[in-house]
Amino acid sequence: MEERIIIVGAGQAGGELASSLRKQGYKGRVLLLGDEAHPPYQRPPLSKGFLQGKLSLTELYLKPLATYERFDIELKTGTRVEAIDRATKEVSLGDGSRLAYDKLVLATGGRARPLNLPGLEDARLENLFSVRSISDVEAMRGRFVPGNRLVIIGGGYVGLEVAAVAVQLGLHVTLLEAAPRLLSRVTGPEVSSFIERFHRERGVEFRLSCEVRGLELDEARRQVRGVSLACQGAPERLEADLVLVGIGLIPNTELASAAGLAVDNGIVVDEYACTADPNILAIGDCANQPSAYTGGRIRLESVPNAVEHARVAAATLVGKMEPYAAIPWFWSDQYGVKLQMVGLSTGYEQCVTRGSVDGKEFSAFYLKDRRVIAADVIGRPAEFMAARRLVSSRAEVDVTRLGDAAVPLNSIAA
């Protein structure tokens, strides 16, 4: 019998793994199972160009269907895996059928964290959205018309990207954030205020240090009419034609935990993407892995991580064993300006900036022990690549030269 690899989840990581296996010369069967109606697609444009109507559906697809056929990747869309039987090495599907595997890879991603407010449990609200999938965007697009009032709950990247698209399309946008500043978990105060000003100048209103108290529904309990909140303690009510919730992701780990695999903020894997079961791997947003960069464990939600993790898993599956060693990085796009982040700024001692906070271009470098551990680069792509190098080499830097925009960044390392 030919060896068979089953990949659960036809997203960015699952799709990359299937291609990677073929690129690495894997000859056995590859089954890629996904519960969505679409072949693997890119999610980043969902909150950017696709919402804006600048990209078509097929432009989101990572590869045309013909590619899967040609390379003998058995892609089954609309197919949900319900359970894993580790003893018989089988998965069971939504229609009750079972499929046997030799190796199983969980690439199940995550789902949007729901708004946890009392009294909403039974309501099926037609104008309350999150953005995780194509169908989410298709559902909300019709309401992205000039003049509509959009309230966004959550000031992370997805919320900010949607805010940017929405004001450009002529909506009135108010963004609510629980923390006193935007992106507080991932960036320093300098970048938070830069981004806030950037959005304010283009018409986005903010409520920071804001607590959402409740949603006002219409009589049929199908539409949100308003959001009640308290901003720094002061109560307020905002009228809304639509509400977007962007408050993070819950990793899809239920299949793994039901099968008895360790789960701790993600499916626990080693540096080769393996769980404790030698026949089961996990990759991408759903996996919690050791990080050579932090020295601890980490679960990342980014395309670069999904792609790199898939390559590591492919190497493991063909017996090459290459540990995950990449440094986290991420990009975003707002109003056509690129934001690129590398490393994790947690625990930094000093922030050095280049460029002016009042302009359109700005970089912030986070230092610890005179070494750059992370950087946020806005509108300065050449600096981003140099910043990646500084972070990966962990070279000591001269702080005054680093802060002097006239000194080329790639000459900074001491």
Next chain:
Amino acid sequence: MTKIKFIEADGKEHQVEAQEGQSVMQAAMDNLVPGIVAECGGFASCATCHGYVDEAWLKKLPPPDSAEEGMISCAYHVQPNSRLTCQIKVTPALDGLVVRLPVSQTSE
């Protein structure tokens, strides 16, 4: 159909049929050409679709815009003929294009 040849750093060649209007990067992705990663999906944000375009062809391509120039200037293994393949649109005039790929898109 426009034929494009990708040559991996170790010399392995991949001849692909590209569709007019798609990017050279996407043509590589559709054909599972190893050596192009394309993490950002073609938005000139990652420089992991970097390729070397032969001198003669380089002259026939529109020059890089500032975003491409910025990303390419500090990519890994840059040469004077380095381009981001996601920023090159396939046209019939590119029939026979040869793109060589760097040793690695993600490290020195």
